Each structure stands twice: as C-alpha cells, then as structure tokens.
Amino acid sequence: MTWTHKNLLGLEGLSREEITFILDTAERFHEVLDRPIPLVPVLRGKTILNMFYEPSTRTATSFAMAAKRLSADVVGFSKASSSVKKGETLLDTVRTIESMRVDGVVIRHSCPGAARFIAQRIDAFVINAGDGAHEHPTQGLLDLFAARKRLESFEGRHLVVVGDITNSRVARSAIYGFSTMGAEITVCGPATLIPPHFKKAFPNVSIETDFDRLLADADMIMMLRLQLERQGKGLFPSIREYRKLYCMTTERMKKAKPDVVVMHPGPMNRGIEIEPAVADGPNSVVLAQVRAGVAVRMAVLYILAGGELEH
Amino acid sequence: MPERQLADAVEINRMITRIATQIIEHNKGSENLALVGIVRRGDALAKRLAAEIKRLEGRDVPVGAIDITLYRDDLQLAAEMPIVQATSIPFDVTGKIIVLVDDVLYTGRTVRAALTEILDFGRPKIIQLAVLVDRIHRELPIGADFTGRKIPASTSEIVDVFLEETDEREGIFIKKKEPEEG
Numbered sequence: 001m002t003w004t005h006k007n008l009l010g011l012e013g014l015s016r017e018e019i020t021f022i023l024d025t026a027e028r029f030h031e032v033l034d035r036p037i038p039l040v041p042v043l044r045g046k047t048i049l050n051m052f053y054e055p056s057t058r059t060a061t062s063f064a065m066a067a068k069r070l071s072a073d074v075v076g077f078s079k080a081s082s083s084v085k086k087g088e089t090l091l092d093t094v095r096t097i098e099s100m101r102v103d104g105v106v107i108r109h110s111c112p113g114a115a116r117f118i119a120q121r122i123d124a125f126v127i128n129a130g131d132g133a134h135e136h137p138t139q140g141l142l143d144l145f146a147a148r149k150r151l152e153s154f155e156g157r158h159l160v161v162v163g164d165i166t167n168s169r170v171a172r173s174a175i176y177g178f179s180t181m182g183a184e185i186t187v188c189g190p191a192t193l194i195p196p197h198f199k200k201a202f203p204n205v206s207i208e209t210d211f212d213r214l215l216a217d218a219d220m221i222m223m224l225r226l227q228l229e230r231q232g233k234g235l236f237p238s239i240r241e242y243r244k245l246y247c248m249t250t251e252r253m254k255k256a257k258p259d260v261v262v263m264h265p266g267p268m269n270r271g272i273e274i275e276p277a278v279a280d281g282p283n284s285v286v287l288a289q290v291r292a293g294v295a296v297r298m299a300v301l302y303i304l305a306g307g308e309l310e311h
Numbered sequence: 312m313p314e315r316q317l318a319d320a321v322e323i324n325r326m327i328t329r330i331a332t333q334i335i336e337h338n339k340g341s342e343n344l345a346l347v348g349i350v351r352r353g354d355a356l357a358k359r360l361a362a363e364i365k366r367l368e369g370r371d372v373p374v375g376a377i378d379i380t381l382y383r384d385d386l387q388l389a390a391e392m393p394i395v396q397a398t399s400i401p402f403d404v405t406g407k408i409i410v411l412v413d414d415v416l417y418t419g420r421t422v423r424a425a426l427t428e429i430l431d432f433g434r435p436k437i438i439q440l441a442v443l444v445d446r447i448h449r450e451l452p453i454g455a456d457f458t459g460r461k462i463p464a465s466t467s468e469i470v471d472v473f474l475e476e477t478d479e480r481e482g483i484f485i486k487k488k489e490p491e492e493g
Contacts, residue, residue, distance in 0.1 A: 001394065028395040032381070037431040040381035070381075302381075302395075 007119045007126040008300055010135035011176040019180060023145050026292070026299035030145075032069065033295060043072035046305050049102040050076030051093065052129070053109040058266060058290065059129050059139075063106045066297035072305070075102070090114065094121045104305055107131075125304040127297075133167050138297050140173030143263055144181060145292040146285040147220050150261045155182035160214045162246055163224030163273060164193045170265045174222060175205055186214055189224075189246060192235045211246050215255040222263040223248050223273045239272060248274045253283065261285055314471070314486035317462065323443065323474075323481060326459035327356070330441050331363035333457050338408055341368040343436070345407045347375045349425050350396045353413035355476035356443060360412060375400035382424035398428070405433035410457075414472040416442040419453035443472055444483060 001021045011019070032040055048067040052060050060076070067074045090109075097105060097118075105122065107115050108129040115128035130136040144154075151157060159178045161171050165187045175185055186206040187194060194207060208214055226242060236242050248262060262274075262283045270276045279286055318326075335341055341364050348357030354376040361374045378396035411425055422440060429438065441457035446464055464470050464485055471484045 025395055028378070028381075028397065031398060035431060036433055039431065041427070042381040042383075 003303055006304070007115070007128075008137050008304065009115050009119060009126065009128045011137045011140045011173050011180070012135065014176075014180065016180050016182070019141070019144065019177060022141055022296070022299050022303065023148060025303060026141070026145055026295040029069070029298035029302070030292070030295035032298070033291070039069055039071060041071045042302060043067070043070040043305055046070075046072040046103040047101075048072050048074050048104045048106060048301065048305075049097060049100070049124075050074060051105060051107045051109075052076070053107070053114075054130065056108055056129070058293070059108065059136075062290070062293040063127075063129060063138075063297050066294050067301055069294065070298055070301055072103075072301065075100075090117060091121075094118055097122055097124065104301065127300060127304065130169055133169050133172070135173045135176070136169040137173050137177075138293070138300060139170050139265055140177035141296045141300070142289055142292040143170075143174055143222065143265070144177050145296050146263065146289040147261050149288060149292075150259070150285065151219065153182070154178060157183045157219040158217055159183045159185045159220045159222065160188055160211075160218040161185065161222045161224065162188045162211060162248070163226060165189050165198065165224075166193050166195045167227060168224050171222075171224060175202060178220075179204060183220070186218075188214055190236045190242070212252070212255070215252055216257070218256060218260055220261040220263065221248065221256070222265075225265065225267065226269055226273050228269065228272075243272055247272060248278050250275060250277050250281075253278055253281070256283075259283070263289060266290065314484040316482050316484055317470075318460065318483040320475075320481040323459070323483065326443060327359050327363055330457045330459060331360050331367060334360070334410055334439075334441065335364060335368060337439075337456070341370045341372055343406070343408050344410065345373045345375065345402060345404070346410050346412055347377055347400065347404075347425075347429060348412040349421060350376050350378045350398075351477050352472055352474055353411075355474045356414060356441075357410075357412040358476075360410075360441065373402040375402065375404075377425055377428050379421055379424040379428060382428045384420060384424070400429075400432050403433060404429060404435045407435050408437045408439070409435040410439045410441050412441050414442065414474075415444045415446060415470055416440070416453075416455050416458075417446040417448060417470075419449045419451035422453050423451050444470055446470055 032038055064074050102124050104125045106127045106129050110132050112132035112134035114131045115126055119126035165171050179185055186208050188208045188211050191209055260283055264274055264286050268274055346357040346361055348354035357374050361372045364372050377398045380395045439456040442455045443459040445455050445458045445461045462470055467488050469486050469488055473480050473482055475481050
C-alpha cells in the first residue's frame with residue numbers, strides 16, 4: 001500500500017482501501033497496548049505538537065498517549081476558545097510552528113476548516129482533531145475500529161446516528177467513514193437538530209425523526225452527546241422530552257437486534273441520551289471505543305510520519 | 312538474471328534437524344526453552360524447529376512471533392509503507408532461554424531490532440540466534456549461535472530463502488541484483 005496523503009483532515013475522500021489500511025495498522029498497535037512495556041521506538045526523534053483551541057480531555061489525552069506510545073516527543077498547548085480569533089492568530093501560530101520545526105501537528109479548533117488552513121501553510125503533517133461541526137476523522141476511525149470488532153463487515157449493515165446532527169462533527173465523520181465502508185446510514189433526531197440542507201449534502205443518508213421506527217433494523221446505533229448548553233434555545237422543548245423520544249433505554253434495547261452495537265463518543269450524559277444500564281451493558285462498545293482511540297491515533301501518526309510520500 | 316539453487320527442501324529439512332539437535336545439545340535439553348521467529352519466514356522456521364524438538368525431546372516448546380517493523384532503523388528509507396504484521400509472544404519471556412529464529416542473517420540490523428523488541432517484553436535469561444543462512448557482511452557486532460549454512464555471497468547478489476508455508480515453493484537461491492534503473 002502506498003500512502004499518498006500528507007495530512008488527515010477528514011474521512012471525506014478517503015477510499016475504502018485507505019480506511020482499511022489504517023484500521024489494519026491500528027490492530028497491530030492495539031496489540032502493542034497489551035505489552036508489558038506498551039511502547040515502540042518507531043517515531044523516536046519526531047516531535048508532535050498538540051494544539052487544542054477548544055477544551056478537550058479525552059481526545060487531547062488520547063493523542064498525547066498515542067504519540068508517547070510511539071516514542072515521539074509531544075509538546076502542546078490548549079487555549080480557551082473564547083480569546084482566540086482565527087485569521088491573524090492562526091497565522092501567527094503557523095509561523096510559530098514553522099520556526100519550532102515540528103514533524104506533525106494535531107489541531108482542534110472551533111472553526112471548520114482550521115486544520116486545512118494550517119495544513120496548506122506548513123511542511124509538517126496535520127491531523128484534524130475536530131474542526132467545528134465539520135469533521136473529527138480519528139473519532140470516525142475509532143468508531144469503525146470498535147464496531148468492526150463486533151461485525152465482520154460493514155457491507156449492507158445499517159448505522160443509525162441519533163442526536164444533534166447539526167452540530168456534530170462526530171456524525172459527519174461517521175457518515176463519511178461508514179458509508180465508504182459500505183454501511184447504510186440513517187440520521188435521527190428532532191427536526192430542529194437536523195440541518196435543512198442535509199438531504200442535499202448527503203443524498204444517500206436517510207432522515208427519520210421517530211427513533212422507535214429504526215430500532216428493529218439497526219445493526220449499529222450511535223448515540224451523540226446532547227450538548228446541554230443548547231437547551232433553552234428553542235431547539236427542543238425540554239430535556240425530559242428529548243429523553244422520552246431519543247434516549248437509548250433498556251426498553252428500546254428490547255426492540256433492537258440482540259447483537260446491535262451501541263456506540264457513544266463520550267462524554268456521556270447518562271440518563272439523557274443513554275441509560276446507564278445500556279451504556280454499561282453487553283451491547284455497548286463505549287470503553288472499547290476509548291481504547292481503540294489510542295490504537296487508531298497511533299496508526300495515523302505512524303502512517304503520516306513514517307512512510308515516504310508519493311509525490 | 313537466472314537464479315541458482317543452493318539447497319532444496321530435503322537439504323533444508325536436514326539443516327533444521329541439525330539446528331534443533333544443536334539447540335538441545337547446547338542448552339543441555341529443552342527445558343525452559345522458547346522459540347521466537349521473526350515474521351514471516353523466521354516464524355515458519357521456528358514452528359518447524361519446535362516440531363523437530365518435540366520429536367526429539369517429546370516436549371512442547373512455546374513458540375512466538377515478532378514483527379520488527381516498529382523497531383526498524385530505516386523506516387524513512389522504505390519506499391513503500393511496510394505493513395505492520397502481528398507480534399504475538401503468548402508466554403512470559405522473563406527467565407527463559409529464547410532462541411531467536413530468522414531465515415537469513417545479513418547486516419544484523421533485523422536481529423538488533425528483534426533483540427530490542429524482545430527486551431520490551433521482559434528479561435530473558437539468555438537470547439540465542441538460529442538462522443538458516445549466514446551471509447556474513449555484518450554491519451553490527453552480531454553473530455549466530457546456530458547456522459544452517461554459511462553463504463559468503465557478495466553484496467551485489469541476493470540470497471533468497473523460500474519456504475512452503477510462505478512462498479509455496481522451497482529452497483535457497485542466489486541471483487545477481489538487477490542493475491539499478493535510471
């Protein structure tokens with residue numbers, strides 16, 4: 001396999017072969033995590049810069065851990081989003097990065113396209129760790145990795161994504177990733193949380209507002225985090241009603257396939273979008289997703305930093 | 312360039328029998344012994360050696376496999392992304408006599424990487440090295456404890472070991488390197 005991409009900015013545009021290559025490589029790193037010394041020297045001497053302009057615990061930690069497990073040096077900064085304006089500040093950042101001579105940059109930013117903006121201006125490779133409501137490719141990859149452990153193939157399998165579709169980069173990366181791998185996708189949520197242009201942007205994805213109608217047919221159900229700060233903006237009447245219509249409960253699990261795979265990107269609002277008994281139950285791969293996250297990020301760092309690029 | 316056959320399947324089998332015998336003799340038995348093959352051909356050879364030791368000693372010797380891709384010192388020089396293969400050492404290496412197995416010993420860099428990797432799994436009592444072919448031309452101070460055959464080929468030649476398990480044919484072959492293009 002010859003890898004031809006300098007950066008990982010999204011799952012949009014990646015081929016099935018490329019995604020499979022990343023997932024297969026991640027399997028090997030998953031095994032490394034089980035070793036007495038879970039560390040390999042493959043990226044010794046490389047420096048990875050973690051730039052988190054948005055608060056993040058799990059993704060930032062996961063990326064830092066992945067880089068360290070590969071023996072790379074990790075430097076990073078996080079900045080409260082409120083004080084950062086894009087344009088000039090990001091450009092300044094670019095100059096800073098260039099002068100520091102890092103090999104790779106992991107960036108999270110509230111502006112869609114921020115990762116691309118940086119990638120076009122520096123020599124180092126760039127990994128998008130979430131840019132606004134656009135994409136979060138390593139999340140999509142870890143979802144695929146965790147689901148693949150349960151399902152042999154994605155061909156013809158049905159993925160249902162439930163929640164705030166409008167504001168979710170997790171949903172977008174999942175749609176690109178899972179559809180490339182052959183899955184059929186339905187998004188589900190209150191009509192106010194599904195963007196009006198959605199059908200145009202994703203003609204192959206179905207839209208459904210009634211969660212209960214999808215349960216019997218779903219092979220995978222991805223519950224998105226309800227951003228509680230959005231409550232009171234008139235997008236949905238109340239948390240209580242949202243829970244009633246869209247929470248993954250034990251009652252709803254009874255109507256689903258016995259081997260349905262339940263995913264959640266975290267952090268979970270237990271009892272709002274997912275009941276604790278489901279989150280901790282046998283169908284849930286929530287913890288497997290977290291572990292997959294480190295392996296998948298190791299694979300992406302390794303692939304982007306390791307091989308020769310074809311020009 | 313035509314390739315020339317240096318050994319066939321029967322001869323390879325004799326080498327394996329001899330190496331297995333030497334391993335047992337050198338270690339005064341097969342107790343506490345474990346084999347680790349370097350994927351992919353060393354892995355296949357380690358399994359054959361284990362079968363031979365079982366035949367001679369009646370004891371099952373644990374066999375592991377390692378892929379050294381993540382420990383290579385030339386990743387930047389690789390033209391194509393090497394696919395990382397599975398490493399699986401399903402036993403505790405600490406305190407064991409480990410015999411590392413590979414098909415060809417040449418520069419010694421693969422063995423160097425394998426040693427580093429094994430040491431990340433624990434602290435073996437001893438690590439020994441068994442190879443089917445020793446090509447000399449070392450770039451590192453590394454030597455084989457058990458050798459099938461010494462082949463002092465020049466650096467302009469390629470020595471290939473093919474095994475049924477990995478190549479669907481068997482034998483040791485030598486050929487001239489193709490002249491570099493361009």
